[in-house]
Amino acid sequence: MAKVIITGATGNAGSAVLTAAIASPSISQIAVLSRKPPFDTSSKINHIQLPSAEYPKGFDEIPPELVDRLRKDGYESCIWALGISQTQVNKEEYVKITHDYAVTAAKAFSSIGTSEAPFRFVFMSGEGARQDEKGYQLFSKVKGKTEKELFAMKSDKFDVVNIRPGGIIPSPEHRERMGIFMGQGFRAMGAIFRPIWPSMIIDSPDLGVACVGLAQGKGWDQRDAEGVINNPKLRQMAQDWV
Numbered sequence: 135m136a137k138v139i140i141t142g143a144t145g146n147a148g149s150a151v152l153t154a155a156i157a158s159p160s161i162s163q164i165a166v167l168s169r170k171p172p173f174d175t176s177s178k179i180n181h182i183q184l185p186s187a188e189y190p191k192g193f194d195e196i197p198p199e200l201v202d203r204l205r206k207d208g209y210e211s212c213i214w215a216l217g218i219s220q221t222q223v224n225k226e227e228y229v230k231i232t233h234d235y236a237v238t239a240a241k242a243f244s245s246i247g248t249s250e251a252p253f254r255f256v257f258m259s260g261e262g263a264r265q266d267e268k269g270y271q272l273f274s275k276v277k278g279k280t281e282k283e284l285f286a287m288k289s290d291k292f293d294v295v296n297i298r299p300g301g302i303i304p305s306p307e308h309r310e311r312m313g314i315f316m317g318q319g320f321r322a323m324g325a326i327f328r329p330i331w332p333s334m335i336i337d338s339p340d341l342g343v344a345c346v347g348l349a350q351g352k353g354w355d356q357r358d359a360e361g362v363i364n365n366p367k368l369r370q371m372a373q374d375w376v
Contacts, residue, residue, distance in 0.1 A: 135162035137208050138349045141193075141239070142215035143172040146304045147258055147341055151213050152179075153305075154342030160350055165209055167193075180207075193235040196242035205246045211254035211349040212243055220272045228272060233280045240284050244292040252293045256348050257284050261300045261334070265360050285361035295348055295357055300365040301335040336365055340372035347375040 138155055142148030143166045155161045156176045166172050166181045169192070182200070185192030189200055193216070214236050220228050240255050247253030262269065263277035281296040288294055347353055348363075352375065356367050363371075 136160055136210055136350050137163040137165070138346070139165045139167060139204065139209050139212040139243070140215065141167045141212070142217060142258070143168050143174075144170055145215060145217065146338055147217075147299065147302050148213075148215035149173060150302075150305060150338035150342035151215050151345045152342075154339065154346045155213075155349075158346050161346065163207070163209075165204060165207070193231075193238070196239050198242075201242050201245060204243075209246065210251065211256065211351075212239070213256045213258070213345045213349050214239065215258040215345070217258060220276075225272060229276055232273070232276045233283075236280050237283055240287055240292075240294070244287060244289070247291040247293075249290045252289075252291050254349060254351060254354075255284065255292065255294045256345055257281065257294065257296045258345075259296045259298050259362075261298045261365055263296075263298055281360065281362065288361075293354070294361055295354055296360070296362045297345070297348070297368060298362055298364050299336045299341050299368055302341060303335055303337045305338050334365065336369055336372075340369060340376075343376050344368045344371040347371055 138161055140148060140152055140155060143152045152164065152166065152172055152174050155164050156174055156178055161178065163180060164178050166179055167184050169184065171181050172179065189197060216235060218228065218231050236257060243253055243255060259277045259281050260273065262274050263281060264274050265278040265282040267275040267278055269275050269278065284294045285296060353371050356363050
């Protein structure tokens with residue numbers, strides 16, 4: 135039985151990851167690091183609020199006492215699904231949320247693993263990310279930079295996979311939380327791309343299944359030289375592991 139850390143659990147991707155982790159008989163415990171409690175409830179969930187009185191710096195710092203707590207509780211992996219659209223914040227905030235928080239957490243969690251059982255870090259990037267940072271859009275450069283720095287942290291005690299889902303089609307439950315405009319927009323995207331270009335999208339429940347499988351150590355041989363698994367492979371993993 136595995137124990138997994140999940141961030142971004144109230145977002146489109148993260149909420150689906152959490153739902154898949156709850157449903158998986160191979161997952162015994164889930165540490166949800168978030169500002170707000172997740173929508174799903176389960177006896178498996180251990181919600182750790184960031185920031186809080188106990189951890190006042192939030193995601194700006196993952197303090198040693200939190201790392202020790204996670205180590206003692208036996209957590210073996212993290213699915214990092216925390217993120218935000220570049221259209222919702224300014225550049226500095228986007229870099230902090232997308233890059234700084236992920237790298238800070240990875241550095242902290244890298245001390246949890248051992249050479250016998252390396253800690254697994256699954257970073258939720260996105261199609262279009264470029265590790266050479268030559269993409270035209272901000273997300274392409276920042277996510278690519280984050281991927282590259284995370285993958286450079288690999289060691290015998292810490293392993294990283296960068297996943298690049300395409301357009302993530304929300305579950306009906308999460309679509310209702312997104313509001314009419316955004317929810318209907320994603321629904322239309324799915325209706326358009328599903329029949330003509332399915333490799334460019336992924337249903338959020340399928341993404342959740344793929345992430346949970348990766349967190350348990352499956353499919354890591356599918357990484358390319360940059361530590362990346364692209365959307366078509368994620369779709370296939372979901373079909374194979376459901």
